[in-house]
Amino acid sequence: MLLRGIIENLDIEQASSSVFTIADLGCSTGPNTFIAVENIVEGVTQKYKTKSNSNLPEFQVYFNDHTSNDFNTLFANFPSNRGYFGAGVPGSFHGRLFPKSSLNFVHSASALQWLSRAPQELSDLNSCVCNRGRIHYANAPNEVGEAYSNQYAMDMESFLAARAEEIAPGGLMAMIIPGRPDGTLPSQFSLSHLFCLIEYSLIDMVNEGLVSKDKLDMFNLPMYSPSVEELRALVEKNGYFSFAEMEIHETSIPLPPARVCRAGLESFVCKHFGTEITEQIFDRYSAKFAELPQGTAAHCSLISLFILLKRRRI
Amino acid sequence: MLLRGIIENLDIEQASSSVFTIADLGCSTGPNTFIAVENIVEGVTQKYKTKSNSNLPEFQVYFNDHTSNDFNTLFANFPSNRGYFGAGVPGSFHGRLFPKSSLNFVHSASALQWLSRAPQELSDLNSCVCNRGRIHYANAPNEVGEAYSNQYAMDMESFLAARAEEIAPGGLMAMIIPGRPDGTLPSQFSLSHLFCLIEYSLIDMVNEGLVSKDKLDMFNLPMYSPSVEELRALVEKNGYFSFAEMEIHETSIPLPPARVCRAGLESFVCKHFGTEITEQIFDRYSAKFAELPQGTAAHCSLISLFILLKRRRI
Known part of the structure; x- marks a missing residue:
């Protein structure tokens, strides 16, 4: 998909330089x-x-993730026979x-499902849209989903504005984004099962007096999965990119066990609830996971958007 | 010195790009x-x-050190108000x-005092130039110094060849290198005091049966300090650089305490002798350091070479 997209859409006639630069944004540590x-x-x-008349360029690859990413491990994992010069770039892709x-x-x-932060009004105990008793927009009232959708729009606007400056005219940007079908509301997001198991664990802990109710009410995961409509509107609003390819893939995946879920969410949970409580939350997730009926209930439908954008020559 | 060198020698008329790229090689973790x-x-x-007719470029800075450098700490220490885009580049500067x-x-x-490795023949127990009972060329026979000088020449040739490819014509390379005065032999290197304290500690441990004699005989530190003559000959042999500035500074510095010495040498000592022995070596260094007479004997004369090279337009 990626290979075909490059071969069909890359303009190498325009590449005047002897270096071809690639950036992977949100790279983690490999592989x-x-x-x-x-x-x-x-x-x-x-x-x-x-193209017989073009010399092959040298490749410079930038691996980007948050400053808190383990770049030491990333660098230790660098393939020894790589055909490119590699560099690590720490920082948020919501900025330059x-x-x-x-x-x-x-x-x-x-x-790109990661937001720069959860919508602030949902964590404000004095706000009428405070997202009490939930940690996400899954199965929440529409205004919660809207707050997430607004935050996503702001973050993607920053992301696209930064990339429009950084990508040379004619350059490509490939994104794989967990999304949801057009015509659905944010609250119908298919990974709601996943968040519910953590939510129920936390509610149990509030009921047992182990976590304060306010602390739970103030916690919201900074993740959002857009519909194609939403993404298309944001790309069009930015104006610097055209759609070269777009594909939607739907797969049914088993609900991830505690270990996988923890790898993705631990840092947020830990920062808000503290290390000791985090251990318990994922232990309880594990117990609830084991009790799930085998079959469709333990599966979620994952919708992946593959989008290839081309930086316009403006 | 660096500032004046840049202002007097940088050709910005030739800089066609809107990006000015800087690399610091052997950056460690800051500051x-x-x-x-x-x-x-x-x-x-x-x-x-x-130059009123030139727009200020954006700056891209590459921070390079070995893959084993702590890049996580480097990135966490990035100045928040830096006026440049920063990236980490893991790998040996003896290659591209x-x-x-x-x-x-x-x-x-x-x-640049770090060699890619100590001269192999000095660690070979069957070689007639095996550097027995010493860990460096300080106070050693001339052939030991020559073996180090040859290794340095090979490493600097690789270093200069790689930089000649990477630096755009007209670009500058500033190096600060611990050196020794012209007309002196490698064995007259002024930091010999430093290595002697480690050497004596190791010899004591061999005598006490804590370290095998062969293990000591096979260990040589991969560091070398050239004379200006040596460096000049290597730069001229490479041929791609001209000397823009050269200054020699001599300062008397106190012999570094165990803590400082350990920071620089621990990884080599630990790799060869093992973690437990390393602890003891530096404890013994510390004890010997405390016994030194206060005065000249506890000082070393440090010779610093500041060299600014300009990539020729060939």
Whole structure:
């Protein structure tokens, strides 16, 4: 999908430089980021080889994630026979990370669901839209989903504005984003099962006096999955990108066990509730997970949006 | 010194790009690397401001050190109000780290004394030049110093060849290197006191049966301090750089206490002798250090070479 997208859409006639720069945003520590980068390098190389009059460029790859990412592990995992120069770039992709027009290809897989923060009004105990007793917009009133959708719009506007500056005209940006079907409300997000198991664990702990009710009411996970409509509107509002490819994939995946769920969410849970409580939350998640009926209830439908954008020449 | 060197020698008429790229090689974890980079950015900015028809470029700074460097700490220490885009680049500066002609300024302070490895023949128990009972060339026979000098020449040739490819024509490279006066032999290196305290500690431990004699005989520190003559010959042999500035500074510094010495050498000592023995070596260093007479014997004369090279337009 990525390979075909590159071969069909990359304009190498325009690439004046002898360096082709790639950035993977939200790279974590590997190996997924290395596999993605290898695919991109292969696609670009194939495209260059079909043009006999172009020399193959050298590749510079930037691996980006938050400053708190374990870059030491990322660097230790660098493939030894990589065909590119590698660098780590710490910082939030909701802001600028690279000089103007310095990137030829941006990739971001399973990272753009993270918001810069949960919508503030949902964590405000004095607000009429405070998201009491829940940790997400799944199964919540519509105004909770709307607050998340608004935060997502702000974050994606910042993201697209930064990338519009950084990606050279004609450059590509590939994104794999967990999304939801068009025509559905945010609250109908298919991974609601996942958050419910944590939510129920926390409610039990409030009832047992182990966690204060206010603390639970103030906690909301900073994750959002858009519909294609929402994403399309944001890209069009930004104006600097055209759609080169878009595909929607629906797969049924088993509900992730505590270990997987913890890997993704621990840092947020731990920061809000403290280390000791976190241990208990995921122990309880595990117990509830084990009690789930085997079958459809233990599965969730995952909708993945693959979007390839092209930086317009404006 | 660095600031004046940049203002007097940087050719910004030739800089066609809107990005000015800087690399600090052997950066460690800060704050020295950030201070150096700030000085370079300031010097380049001053130079640009004297030319009213040039827009100030954006700055991209690459922080390089071995993969085993603590990049997580480096990134956590990034100045929050920095006027540049920052990236970490893991790998040895004895090889290629960046694409061709992609750097405008390279800086390396107190890092180029590290060899890629100690001369192999000195650690070979069957070799007639095996450096028995010593851990360095300080106070050693001339052939030991020569073996170190040869290894340094090979490493600097690799270093200069890699930088000649990476630095754009007209770009600058500033190096601060612990050296020794012209006309002296390697064995007259002024920091010999430092290595002797470790050497004596190890010899005591061999005599007490705590370390095998062979293990000591096979250990040599991978550090070398060149004379200006040596460096000049290597730069001229490479041929891609001209000397823009060269200054020699001599200062008398107190012999470093165990803590400082350990910070620099622990990884090598630990890798060869093992963690438990390392603890003892530096404890013994500390005891010997405390017994030193106060005065000249506890000082060493440090010779610092400041060299500014300019990448020729060939």
